Amino acid sequence: MPEKTWPLGDAALLVELGTRIDTALNARCHALAAALEKRSGVREAFAGYSTVTVHYDPERTSYTAIKSAISKLLKEKPRVGPSGRLHRIPVSYDGPDLAESAELLRMTVPQLVALHSKPIYRVFMVGFVPGFAYLGPLPAALNLPRRRVPRTHVPAGSVAMAGEQTGIYPLPTPGGWHLLGRTQMPMFLPENDPPSLLRPGDRVKFHPIGTP
Amino acid sequence: LIARPADPAEPVLRVEKPGLLTTVQDLGRPGHRKFGVPPSGAMDRFALAAANRLVGNPETAAGLECALTGPTLLALQPCLVAVTGADFTPTIDGAEIPSWTGVYLPAGERLSFAGRRWGARCYIAVAGGLGGSRWLGSLSTYLLVEKGGHEGRTLESGDSLRLAGPAPRPLIAGRHLSRRLQPAYGREPALATLPGPHFTRLARTSRTAAWKSTFEVSRDADRMGFRLQGPQLEGGGRELLSIGLTAGAVQLPIGGQPILLMADHQTAGGYPVILGVSRAALPLAAQLLPGDRLSFQEVSVAAAQEQWRGTRAALEEIS
Numbered sequence: 001m002p003e004k005t006w007p008l009g010d011a012a013l014l015v016e017l018g019t020r021i022d023t024a025l026n027a028r029c030h031a032l033a034a035a036l037e038k039r040s041g042v043r044e045a046f047a048g049y050s051t052v053t054v055h056y057d058p059e060r061t062s063y064t065a066i067k068s069a070i071s072k073l074l075k076e077k078p079r080v081g082p083s084g085r086l087h088r089i090p091v092s093y094d095g096p097d098l099a100e101s102a103e104l105l106r107m108t109v110p111q112l113v114a115l116h117s118k119p120i121y122r123v124f125m126v127g128f129v130p131g132f133a134y135l136g137p138l139p140a141a142l143n144l145p146r147r148r149v150p151r152t153h154v155p156a157g158s159v160a161m162a163g164e165q166t167g168i169y170p171l172p173t174p175g176g177w178h179l180l181g182r183t184q185m186p187m188f189l190p191e192n193d194p195p196s197l198l199r200p201g202d203r204v205k206f207h208p209i210g211t212p
Numbered sequence: 213l214i215a216r217p218a219d220p221a222e223p224v225l226r227v228e229k230p231g232l233l234t235t236v237q238d239l240g241r242p243g244h245r246k247f248g249v250p251p252s253g254a255m256d257r258f259a260l261a262a263a264n265r266l267v268g269n270p271e272t273a274a275g276l277e278c279a280l281t282g283p284t285l286l287a288l289q290p291c292l293v294a295v296t297g298a299d300f301t302p303t304i305d306g307a308e309i310p311s312w313t314g315v316y317l318p319a320g321e322r323l324s325f326a327g328r329r330w331g332a333r334c335y336i337a338v339a340g341g342l343g344g345s346r347w348l349g350s351l352s353t354y355l356l357v358e359k360g361g362h363e364g365r366t367l368e369s370g371d372s373l374r375l376a377g378p379a380p381r382p383l384i385a386g387r388h389l390s391r392r393l394q395p396a397y398g399r400e401p402a403l404a405t406l407p408g409p410h411f412t413r414l415a416r417t418s419r420t421a422a423w424k425s426t427f428e429v430s431r432d433a434d435r436m437g438f439r440l441q442g443p444q445l446e447g448g449g450r451e452l453l454s455i456g457l458t459a460g461a462v463q464l465p466i467g468g469q470p471i472l473l474m475a476d477h478q479t480a481g482g483y484p485v486i487l488g489v490s491r492a493a494l495p496l497a498a499q500l501l502p503g504d505r506l507s508f509q510e511v512s513v514a515a516a517q518e519q520w521r522g523t524r525a526a527l528e529e530i531s
Contacts, residue, residue: 006408007406008409008458008461009488010488010490010492010513010516010517010520016409020453043243046456046480047456049453049454051455051456053245053455053456055242063513125246125456125480126247126248127246127454127456128479128481129248129356131248134454134480170248171357190347195348
C-alpha cells in the first residue's frame, strides 16, 4: 500500500503507512521516524501505530522535500532494528473492572488473568501523557470496547485494556479503559531522560502476583 | 541605562500577589513527544518572544505567563521589564506603563495590574531572564507532572524569583513594538488554517461548515486545549489508531464538537484531526477566553509559511 501524506499545520506533516495494529508495520514506522530525525530541518518525528508525524523547520526544509525523502526511504529494504529491552512487570490483578470484564468476555477471572499475562507485548508508542505506553497486540479473546462512561480519575499504576490495546496509567488521569489490576513499578521517571520507563520498541511481560 | 544591573545570585522580584494562574514559561521543550511529554511553553509565543527582545534577552529566555489577572511583583533589585500580550493595565507604583515596551523598574517599586481590558494571557519578561528548575532542557512549567519553572507550580504569595543569569548589558529602556507589528489580536479572529489529515472524512456540508462557521470557545479551555462549540460536524466521530499530535491540531471527537490543541496538548490521540491551525495564527487563539469566537480561514502550506516569515520579521524589528 503506497503511503499517504498530509500537512498537519504549516510545520508538521503526517504520513500513513497503513491502518492496522501490526508489529512489522509499527517497526517500519519507527525505523522511518529514526531515519527522518537524521535529516537536516527535521525537528522531531513521532511514530504512531501505523503513521509518523514529522515536525520540521520550513526555513531549512519543505513539505515536498520531506515527502519525497519518505518515498525514497520506504523503497529501501526495511532494516531489522534491535529488539527493545524486555521489562517484567509484576501486576496484582485486583482491578475494579476485572470481574465485569471477565463476565463480558464470557470467561472466568483466572482465564482472563492467564490470557492477559501470557503474551510478550510490544510498546507501539508512548504518548497521551508522559510515560503512557500503548502495548499490544492484545489476544483477540480480550477485545472489549472502551467503557461507555470514562472515569474522571484513574489511579497511577493501573493496568488496563481497551480494544486491541493494553497499557499502564503512569499518572492519575481520566481514562476510559477497563482497569484489570495495578503495578507498583513507576512508569513515569521525571528525573531520567527519557522520563519514561517504557520506550517505543521495548517489550513487556506482565507477571501476576498475589494480592497482599 | 541602569547603573547597576540586578545580581543573579540574589532574588530580583518578590511575589506579593500571584494572580489567578501565573507560571514561568519559555518557548518549551520540543523533542520529547515520543515519551509523552508535550512541548509546553508560552501559549502566545509571539508575546513572550517579543517581551524578551524588548529587554534585550534571547527569545528563548523564561518569563511569566499570567492568565486573566496579573501578579503584584516587588522589585528587590532594579531591573528592566517588558509586559506584552493581553492588556491587564500594567502599572508601576500605581502609574500606568506602556505595554510592549522595555521599562525600568526601580528597587522598592511594584509592578502590578489594574484590571483586564482585553485578552487572556499577558507576559512579563525581565532582563537576564527568569531562573527556575529546568526539566528536559526547558524552564517551562508543566503543571500536570509538577515539573519545570518555579517548583513545577503556579506562583504563590511570598515566592522570590531569581534571574537565570546576568542581564545583558547595556540595559536599554524604551524599546517598543508598535501596534502595526503586533499580531492582529481580536475577540473573533479568523485563524489561518490548513485542512488536516482527516478533513476529507467530513460530510460535504460539514466541510463547508468548518470554513464558513464561527465557533465559540467553551468553558473547557486551558493550556492543554480549547473545546469549541459550533455547528455539529458529521463524519469525524469514529476513533482511529492513535497518531502523533501537535499544537494547532483540531480534533473531532464523538459528539461533533472540535478541540483545538494548545501548548500542553496530549502527544498522541485517536480522534480524527480535521484541521491544523498555522503557527502565525496560534498567538491569536492563545488570547481567547470562554465566550470568545473564532473562525478557520483556509490557507495553503506556502501561504501559512509566508505569514510566519512576516511574524518573524516583526520580532526582528526589535533590536
